[in-house]
Amino acid sequence: MGNMNDVVDLTKSPIGQSLRRREDRRFITGAGNYTDDVTLHGQTYGVFLRSPHAHARIKSIKLDAALKSPGVVDIITGADLAEAKVGGLPCGWLIHSKDGTPMKEPAHPVLAQGKVRHVGDQVALVIAETLLEAKDAAELVEVDYEELTPVIDISAADSIGSAVHDDVADNVCYDWGHGDKAAVDAAFAKAAHVTKLSFVNNRLIPNAIEPRAANASYTRHDESYTLYVANQNPHVERLLMCAFVLGLPESKVRVIAPDVGGGFGSKIFLYAEDVALVWASKRVGRPIKWTAERSESFLTDAHGRDHVSTAELAMDKDGNFLALRVKTIANMGAYLSTFASAVPTILYATLLAGQYKTPAIYAEVKAVFTNTAPVDAYRGAGRPEATYLVERIVEQAAREMKMNPAELRRQNFITTFPYATPVGLTYDVGGYAAHLDKAIKMADVAGYPARKAASAAKGKMRGMGYACYIEACGIAPSNIAGALGARAGLFEAGEVRVHPTGTVTVFTGSHSHGQGHETTFAQVVAARLGIPVENVEIVHGDTGRVPFGMGTYGSRSLAVGGTAIVKAVDKIIAKGKKIAAHLLEAADADIEFENGEFKVAGTDKKVAWGNVSLTAYVPHNFPLDKLEPGLNENAFYDPTNFTYPAGTYICEVEVDPETGKVKIEQFVAVDDFGNIVNPMIVEGQVQGGVAQGLGQAMMEGCTYDVASGQLLTGSFMDYAMPRAVDVPNIQISTTNTPCSHNPLGVKGCGEAGAIGSPPAYMNALTDALGVVDLAMPATPERVWRAANGMPA
Amino acid sequence: MDVSLSLTVNGKAVTKTVDSRTLLVQFLRETLQLTGTHIGCDTAQCGACTVHMNGRAIKSCSMLALQVQGSEITTIEALSKNGELHPMQAAFRECHGLQCGFCTPGMVMSAVQLLADNPKADEAEIREALDGNICRCTGYQNIVKSIQFCQSGKTPTTV
Numbered sequence: 001m002g003n004m005n006d007v008v009d010l011t012k013s014p015i016g017q018s019l020r021r022r023e024d025r026r027f028i029t030g031a032g033n034y035t036d037d038v039t040l041h042g043q044t045y046g047v048f049l050r051s052p053h054a055h056a057r058i059k060s061i062k063l064d065a066a067l068k069s070p071g072v073v074d075i076i077t078g079a080d081l082a083e084a085k086v087g088g089l090p091c092g093w094l095i096h097s098k099d100g101t102p103m104k105e106p107a108h109p110v111l112a113q114g115k116v117r118h119v120g121d122q123v124a125l126v127i128a129e130t131l132l133e134a135k136d137a138a139e140l141v142e143v144d145y146e147e148l149t150p151v152i153d154i155s156a157a158d159s160i161g162s163a164v165h166d167d168v169a170d171n172v173c174y175d176w177g178h179g180d181k182a183a184v185d186a187a188f189a190k191a192a193h194v195t196k197l198s199f200v201n202n203r204l205i206p207n208a209i210e211p212r213a214a215n216a217s218y219t220r221h222d223e224s225y226t227l228y229v230a231n232q233n234p235h236v237e238r239l240l241m242c243a244f245v246l247g248l249p250e251s252k253v254r255v256i257a258p259d260v261g262g263g264f265g266s267k268i269f270l271y272a273e274d275v276a277l278v279w280a281s282k283r284v285g286r287p288i289k290w291t292a293e294r295s296e297s298f299l300t301d302a303h304g305r306d307h308v309s310t311a312e313l314a315m316d317k318d319g320n321f322l323a324l325r326v327k328t329i330a331n332m333g334a335y336l337s338t339f340a341s342a343v344p345t346i347l348y349a350t351l352l353a354g355q356y357k358t359p360a361i362y363a364e365v366k367a368v369f370t371n372t373a374p375v376d377a378y379r380g381a382g383r384p385e386a387t388y389l390v391e392r393i394v395e396q397a398a399r400e401m402k403m404n405p406a407e408l409r410r411q412n413f414i415t416t417f418p419y420a421t422p423v424g425l426t427y428d429v430g431g432y433a434a435h436l437d438k439a440i441k442m443a444d445v446a447g448y449p450a451r452k453a454a455s456a457a458k459g460k461m462r463g464m465g466y467a468c469y470i471e472a473c474g475i476a477p478s479n480i481a482g483a484l485g486a487r488a489g490l491f492e493a494g495e496v497r498v499h500p501t502g503t504v505t506v507f508t509g510s511h512s513h514g515q516g517h518e519t520t521f522a523q524v525v526a527a528r529l530g531i532p533v534e535n536v537e538i539v540h541g542d543t544g545r546v547p548f549g550m551g552t553y554g555s556r557s558l559a560v561g562g563t564a565i566v567k568a569v570d571k572i573i574a575k576g577k578k579i580a581a582h583l584l585e586a587a588d589a590d591i592e593f594e595n596g597e598f599k600v601a602g603t604d605k606k607v608a609w610g611n612v613s614l615t616a617y618v619p620h621n622f623p624l625d626k627l628e629p630g631l632n633e634n635a636f637y638d639p640t641n642f643t644y645p646a647g648t649y650i651c652e653v654e655v656d657p658e659t660g661k662v663k664i665e666q667f668v669a670v671d672d673f674g675n676i677v678n679p680m681i682v683e684g685q686v687q688g689g690v691a692q693g694l695g696q697a698m699m700e701g702c703t704y705d706v707a708s709g710q711l712l713t714g715s716f717m718d719y720a721m722p723r724a725v726d727v728p729n730i731q732i733s734t735t736n737t738p739c740s741h742n743p744l745g746v747k748g749c750g751e752a753g754a755i756g757s758p759p760a761y762m763n764a765l766t767d768a769l770g771v772v773d774l775a776m777p778a779t780p781e782r783v784w785r786a787a788n789g790m791p792a
Numbered sequence: 793m794d795v796s797l798s799l800t801v802n803g804k805a806v807t808k809t810v811d812s813r814t815l816l817v818q819f820l821r822e823t824l825q826l827t828g829t830h831i832g833c834d835t836a837q838c839g840a841c842t843v844h845m846n847g848r849a850i851k852s853c854s855m856l857a858l859q860v861q862g863s864e865i866t867t868i869e870a871l872s873k874n875g876e877l878h879p880m881q882a883a884f885r886e887c888h889g890l891q892c893g894f895c896t897p898g899m900v901m902s903a904v905q906l907l908a909d910n911p912k913a914d915e916a917e918i919r920e921a922l923d924g925n926i927c928r929c930t931g932y933q934n935i936v937k938s939i940q941f942c943q944s945g946k947t948p949t950t951v
Contacts, residue, residue: 008949020885020949027893028881028900030828030868037827131818132811209832209840209928210894261830261894262928294833514892514929684888684934691931716837716926724922724932753931 014523014533018680022533023518032259035213035230040287043215044073046277047134048290049124049141050299051116054150054371054709055164058114058123058143066126066140071133074284075141076125076276078111086110086279089270089335090244093342094485095174095367103174103367106165108335110245110272110279116145117164117334118371119711120299125276127288150371150709154331155308157368164334164369171369173332173341178349179362179423184314187323187360191314195397201385202776203306203331203702204695205719206378208513210261211297216277217287224252225278231257232267232511233551236488238543240270240338246279250543253278257541260513264692265377266301267513268553269338273300298714303702304378306331307344307385313358313393319401321356321412326363326389334369337376341367346484347382347472353421354390355432355468355646356412361422371709377553379692379754383471391467391759396772405763406440409468425472427644429737435670436468439648442731443668448652451665461655461770461787462665465763466648469756473748474643474739475554491638492556493548494564496525496572498631500617502610503535506568509549510561511541515750516681517557523677524562524744528569530596531609547634555748558677559643563742567635575631576612582623583607583615643739643747647671649690651760655768660784662698662765667730669756674739674747682749683732689753690730695722696754697761701777720777799863801826802870810857817841819857820867828868828897832926839925842898843867849905851924868897871904879942880904886948889938891929899925903939911943 008017026032063075089108096102107113112123124141128134149162157171164171188194215228225248231237234255241255242248260267277288292300309328315321330344349363380387394412398405413432420426448464455462475481478489495507506525510517522536529536539545552561577591580598584591584605592599599606615622616631652665669686676682699720703712713719738745758776765778769786785792798807801824808823820826820843829852832840836854843852844866871878880903883889890896899922906913906921913921918939919932927935941948 021888023893024885024890025877027890027896028868028877028884029872030826030897032828032893034827034830034894036831037821039822039825130811132813207928208892208894209838209926210830210892211832259893261832262892264928291831294835294838516891680888684891684930687931687933688891688929689931691933692928715835716833717835721926721928722931723926724919724936727931727933729933729936730931 013527015527021519034259035228036291042286045131045134046288046290047126047138048122049138051121055148056145060144062142066137069137071129072137073127078113087245091336095341097174098177104168110275152706173367175366181362183360184323184362188314192317193315195313199309201305201307204304206264206266208262211292213291214274215289216281218282226254232263235549254544263513264379302337302374302376321358323360328365330367333372333374337374340376343382350423351386380751384755387469387755388759395763428740431737434735435648439670443650461768463764463768464652467756467760470646472642473555474559475556492561492564493636494568495634496568498613502613505537507539507546510557511552520677555750558746564637568633571633645747649756649760651764653764657787660780664728670733672735673749675745685749686753690757691727693754693757697758699777801865814857816855817852840898842901882948883938883942887938889935895927
């Protein structure tokens with residue numbers, strides 16, 4: 001692909017060019033406007049008193065001393081919310097168990113009602129004139145707890161005899177099955193070879209560098225609320241809060257997600273703090289700001305992954321895949337977060353075909369409640385877990401069959417499209433051999449044996465691993481999602497407002513929290529209208545300005561949100577042609593639009609973009625009898641299929657058996673994202689995604705103490721985040737099979753890096769060490785033990 | 793306990809009364825509304841709060857405001873002069889060294905210090921020197937590239 005070293009040429013279409021980001025100026029000069037930067041007139045500060053216990057009954061809460069503390073404005077507890085009949089937080093996706101019963105949906109209270117269920121569970125909201133005064137007062141709240149046995153180990157959750165929720169005695173949320181079990185059993189019965197592996201997909205803490213924050217206010221002027229919140233989808237936040245929790249009309253609630261400092265999934269969800277602040281802002285009649293300390297983020301942001309699985313792959317004697325059987329236990333944490341139930345099911349089992357024509361697949365997933373923070377979508381959400389399992393077992397199968405891992409994959413690749421997998425998806429396009437071949441060339445696989453020998457001569461262990469991932473992005477066709485249990489639509493909305501002078505403001509329901517939409521979306525609109533990029537302004541993140549939106553997650557922004565904008569632009573062009581036809585005294589059908597000019601086909605008669613836009617708003621010479629003035633169009637777009645980005649990643653490592661230290665010698669990423677609007681931004685997404693995936697594989701691991709339920713990795717000093725010395729430069733390239741069902745031909749690129757890199761790294765590491773498996777994170781201690789034949 | 797504090801911030805003399813427990817970063821953000829300096833953690837690990845004190849990069853979350861009595865503090869807001877970006881700021885934009893932008897002010901302030909200390913730092917030294925700044929978005933590759941671009945003295949594209 002082109003890259004940022006290419007010269008940007010503005011005489012050509014901006015599509016495909018590495019325009020530098022327009023949003024950067026404010027970020028590099030300290031002029032960003034994040035939620036905590038917003039301070040309102042009469043501002044008060046909120047602090048959440050949180051449970052120190054993983055599992056306990058609340059016997060009493062005494063507020064007397066705290067209420068007398070200097071500067072205290074109010075203190076809210078669960079009793080206040082119960083009296084006001086404030087509902088619990090909803091879950092957005094209904095999953096049914098194999099026996100047809102709906103998943104268990106225990107109450108998810110905004111503030112604790114009689115019980116706390118994880119360390120950090122919110123018990124009271126203390127509001128004061130200053131943050132320090134709120135903290136001082138919170139220290140004086142007396143809560144009497146009766147500790148209960150915590151449920152931490154997911155493998156024992158259904159047998160431990162302690163219930164996270166009194167109404168779910170066995171802690172099982174659902175026991176779900178997907179695929180054709182009989183066909184899988186039959187295929188295994190005739191298999192020549194079966195490869196089996198067990199996996200732990202380690203629990204992760206998202207750690208966007210901007211902590212969650214919210215600032216809620218109420219005005220008596222029109223009895224309305226405004227919530228500033230660090231969030232990826234402000235309309236969804238508003239919908240869930242209004243319709244399911246507070247019973248407010250959406251017309252009275254404005255949600256603004258201004259600059260947001262990273263999300264990675266963790267800012268999709270409706271959190272209890274947001275609701276508590278909105279409700280309390282009316283009671284106290286003043287704005288209340290709360291910003292999580294990093295320690296609170298560790299304890300209360302929705303975590304990611306946390307699966308325990310076994311997988312079996314059946315093959316014939318030649319290595320053709322016959323069937324895949326998977327059994328997974330997934331941790332939901334203490335409560336069902338907004339999309340928690342969909343992650344280990346709909347976003348997981350549907351991806352178990354990978355890039356392969358495995359004819360039969362069956363997966364069983366048991367989801368359990370534990371006394372840990374809720375678990376929900378984190379970069380990739382289900383798809384990394386599926387890819388890790390498929391790509392690890394395929395690599396292991398190649399080792400057992402003594403076959404080349406690349407060739408075993410190639411032999412089983414899907415090669416004809418569209419292709420309906422046995423797990424419910426239809427891949428529209430793809431070209432898997434193309435990225436495999438390109439990656440093999442870039443990684444100089446031919447020279448690998450010599451490099452391995454050179455490492456061995458130095459006493460080092462070298463290994464190489466592949467991952468051929470696929471993901472389903474552009475989430476999602478609403479009707480398909482609805483049939484699978486989604487309780488929301490998954491379209492996107494856009495509005496294109498042409499101003500009289502011809503400049504354009506675009507309102508999008510997508511939200512940028514690092515992805516650069518203000519640049520790429522402007523490139524798309526400028527290219528389609530043939531006007532300069534600087535004449536296009538992108539507005540997002542405000543329910544008061546943007547018509548509607550489902551937000552940004554699942555690598556959907558350009559494929560779904562961008563398409564909505566394109567549809568609105570096309571309506572603008574269609575209306576502009578009618579205005580131009582009138583001005584040029586021609587038939588509507590004879591007008592062509594090209595490079596910002598409306599022309600009469602086959603003549604030199606034309607009218608410029610700016611003349612048409614001005615005429616739309618100064619309609620002196622205008623077909624008012626058949627056309628409304630103005631040039632402003634809305635569009636909603638609901639995709640007809642998911643998009644299917646896919647790629648090949650190759651990782652090569654060298655292990656020092658004396659220290660357990662692993663050096664990544666090279667990392668090659670070749671992705672098929674379809675068409676690309678801004679190569680520089682796409683490369684950045686892959687680099688960041690790979691770093692997060694390598695973080696999971698090498699160093700990140702959320703750990704709770706099984707006996708006490710305390711979070712042992714509750715700070716950046718205990719939870720290892722990848723730093724500059726830990727991650728390598730990666731070599732990036734792309735191939736392109738354009739998406740067949742959106743007009744831009746785009747697929748999405750936000751999650752691929754985090755999906756493909758853990759199996760590539762672990763395949764390389766296990767190859768180097770000559771072991772079947774090694775648990776993630778593969779810390780130096782674990783590597784050293786494996787290198788020296790010691791038990792893990 | 794409230795105490796009086798006098799110092800120079802971004803070239804201007806400032807005298808304010810603050811609670812003695814106030815951290816420097818809170819003083820900058822809340823009292824002076826210099827919100828370009830960010831808070832990303834509570835254990836002095838992430839570096840989002842990095843500012844310059846008497847010309848040296850420090851983490852403003854791990855100093856009380858009182859400890860900088862009489863000092864000169866420079867924040868990200870004052871790094872560009874007369875509307876001209878500092879070469880390090882321009883380099884971060886040129887090389888796509890930022891995504892969400894939240895770690896960026898601290899990253900830029902640290903990077904300026906890094907090159908002041910070691911103008912010819914090689915890639916390994918750059919990566920080592922960034923140890924106190926965490927970025928979750930970029931994977932650091934383009935941050936390193938930005939600093940190298942700044943070292944090169946090349947002119948960034950204006951597009």
